[in-house]
Amino acid sequence: MIPVALALELKQAGLLWRTTMHDFFAIPDRGLDDRVYVLADMMAYTDLVQGWPVVAFHGTAEWALDYIFTTEVIWLPTEEQLREALAGALERAGDEAALELRRVAGGYRCAIGIGGERLAFDEATASEAYGRALLHLLTQPGHDVT
Secondary structure, X not given: OOOHHHHHHHHHHOOOOOOOOOOEEEOOOOOOXXXXXXOOOOXXXXXXXXXXXXXXXXXXXXXXXXXEEXXXXXXXXXXXXXXXXXXHHHHHHOOOOEEEEEEEOOEEEEEEEEOOEEEEEEEOOHHHHHHHHHHHHHOOOOOOOO
C-alpha cells in the first residue's frame, strides 16, 4: 500500500477515485491518520447525500461518523489500480508509450517511455514506484490519466 502522503499528492494532482468495493482509504485531520479503512458491504460504503458522493458508515462502535464526503478522504490505490491508471495514461498518450517494472537493489524501478523519453522511478515498493510514475504524468501538461 502506498503511503498516505503519496496518495494525497496523487489526489491533489487530479487522480480521480471511482469507488469500488474493497478500496482502501484514510481519513486525514481527524485524529485517524494512522488508520486505514476499506469499503465493504458491512462497515463502509459509498452513497449520495444531497447529490454529493460520500463514504457512509454502518453504526460503528468506535465513533459516531454517519458519513464523510469522498473529497474529505484519501484513496489509497492498490498496486493493481496504480498500474492500470498508469498503463491507461500511457496508452492514451500513444507515441510508443511503454511501461516496465523491475526489481532492483533496495526496491523496484518503474520505467516509462513516452515521446521518445525514458524515465525511471525507484521506490521501496512496486506500488510506490507506480505511484511516483503516475504522479509525474499527472503533473505534466497535456497528459490525461482519468
